[in-house]
Amino acid sequence: MDNSLYFEDLKTGEAFESTGRTITETDMTMFSMLSGDWNPVHCDQEFASKTRYGERLVHGAFGIAIATGMMHTLGVFEKSAVAMMSISEWKFVKPITIGMTLRLKLSILDFEEGTSKRVGRVNRRLQLVNQHDEVVQDGISDMLILKRSGISES
Template identity: 55%
Template sequence: MPSLYLEDFQPGQRFTSGGRTLTETDLTMFSMLSGDWNPIHADAEFARHTRYGQRLVHGTLGIALCTGMLHQLGIFEHSVIAMLGLRQWEFKQPILVGDTLHLELEILTVEAGKSGRSGKLGRRFRLLNQRGEVAQEGDSEVLVLTCEGARQQAQAAQS
């Protein structure tokens, strides 16, 4: 899908990514990257005696997957300026090795900026598992170029 600009969005729009099956390597690599070796992630014997019966994938890996899946959609490829933050992020279902996840992105709000070059989008992220259950969800705002802002940016780059 081509990059979209502020004018292309409207509240209620939804975009869905492709799926991604999480592997043992994903779990281990994220432990290495984050330094989070909590036994619920790293110790199979410990995790076997929890209510889940197995190790859990890090919740923060779910957030990282959402941003990666968002990139795969391509809708912000050339238009995004900056993500402004995450709010009210909830871990609703555990993520397990072998789960296949995909992102459902919903546009909540569209606000034009004062300059006319950019504006702000309110977005809801929903990370769904292979059973259609919401594993995680939360809101995020992002600054996005308008078509005019993109044109001005391209002209400045050519100068």
């Protein structure tokens, strides 16, 4: 079933929420391997136990990656997304830890039709929240999205 929304379908203030995903030891290890970031706060329990958090923390950049993946699982931009244009004002509000369950809250801030007959720009707020509904990461991302009138031109 295609749940894709196009430029003309979106409304300012419209909100979407993903299902949850629990962060695992494997997630953190794989991200360390992929990124090459083996900072002791991520991979050394003895070191991390002496920090103010008392445990290892998952990479902040992992949160951004999870948020973009969760955005895909919403399905609302499945066939209409053209390109993510930016991530801005990203804030790391709380640390991510192993065992935390995260969800994405996405809301439409505004949009701009522009001059293209094929695509428009949509500005979105992305909030990664934990199992207590506390914001963990928060930022703005705009993207190019297909217009219904431009689908045949793709």
